[in-house]
Amino acid sequence: MRDSMEFDVVIVGAGPAGLSTACRLMQQAQEAEKELTVCVVEKGSEIGAHILSGAVFETRALDELFPNWQELGAPLNTAVTEDEVYLLKDAKKGTRIPNAFVPKTMHNQGNYIISLGNLCRWLAEQAESLGVEVFPGFAAAEILYNEDGSVKGIATGDMGVTAAGEQGANYTPGMELHAKYTIFSEGCRGHLGKELIARYKLDSQSDCQHYGLGIKELWDIPAEQHQPGLVVHGTGWPLDKDTSGGFFLYHTENNQVVVGQIVDLNYANPYLSPFDELQRLKHHPVLARHLQGGKRVSYGARAIAKGGYNSLPKMTFPGGLLVGCDAGTLNFSKIKGSHTAMKSGMLAAEAIFQALAKGDEGGNELVGYTDLFESSWLYDELFRSRNFGPAMHKLGQWLGGAFNYVDQNWFGGRIPVTLRDNHPDHEQLKPASSYQPIIYPKPDGKLSFDKLSSVFLSNTNHEEDQPCHLQLENADIPLQQNLVKFAEPAQRYCPAGVYEVIEEGEGERFQINAQNCLHCKTCDIKDPAQNITWVTPEGMGGPNYPNM
Structure with a gap:
């Protein structure tokens, strides 16, 4: 028997969207002198533990949420300078593109290089000071429904269940959190958001969602190499002409640099390894000159939803809302999703408060959110960027880049055509027989590294004796189907070495090292058979990013 608690609003996920929702709700309650109970649950061991982003941050939403954020000590300390x-x-040559020929959306004057995890820690402090109850270490494992089909709330996962599915010595049942409205802000490919989209057919009127895998490293570098505020972006080598993506390198505070790569998950070559692409990329002179003599101190990975405006699902359903990257509000033309996630949460808070202030008892569909969204700068920004991703997918980096330059710089994103890309990423893999295996260089331990030493730097940990949170619908598919046709690509697309094909006697065995999982969700997205479902492990499991 599970205990239950009652709230006006329950928010799943303490990222920028969820915490902005919570803060804006309580600000309105204080302004109106009304009582409001708001709870945020977060599966990470602490706020920010699972937050990973580049991140160059645009302050537009933060300016609205906390106009005095500088006085309040928000951790925005490094303004973009260049x-x-x-x-x-190729491996040696690179051309700098003049700023005049770069789409305006990628200009970063006025923005800041930040740790999004640290910003979320700060937002959680603001939320708690406003009266929000914030519960890290509690994973929302199940959606609860009312008899009429509306969302009733969520249940946190049971603790102490063994790998055999039995109650262990430290078993503790989960808690039910009931609410008038439940906000889902789990980030990209949230497992509960995925359930809601399917249950309520929220994507029936939208293009299919598209994804990229972002892999990031944090480096300490010599002081003489440090250029605070420098932002470097690029594309091309080592990715081939059929694989889209790009890299980033930012000089942040404290003699640190963040470096990473985004590989679009619509790639075709099953032998491609996004992790190893980043490792060899760092040897290119354009990047190596920033990193040489430095020390890598942290590592992580996360999928990003990059379909943008065309792929937005309906965000309302009876009893709740999808916000932030759970809905796919990232603006890929800016390579930014934090300010858009925050704004989507703030709009959700306004829609909820308007309803509750009128005596709404919950369980209804908040149609007012759609009106608020469509009249906001968020909607306008996403609409103007609707062609960016489809142009790169359909036209390639050269023609796609030229189209985006014209669309953004000449037409301000209002070119009278909308490009579409309705080919799901997981269907884009071609048979392994069409390719030769990619022989990646051996890591040198200075600029490039192996997966296991990288996972170690992510501080990833899971309770070992628990049910596997990476569930196979059919255990035979990895070897009998994926291995035969695609050389089992999970071995390579996973950036944490979770999936292995082990030679055993005269055959093979498919092994899942769930303890390594970074919660990036790539397997749930890219598996060609859609046979892998990511569900939440015990609360506090996963990475523990200190400054990412």
């Missing part, structure tokens, strides 16, 4: 954009031709 933008550089490169096209890498």
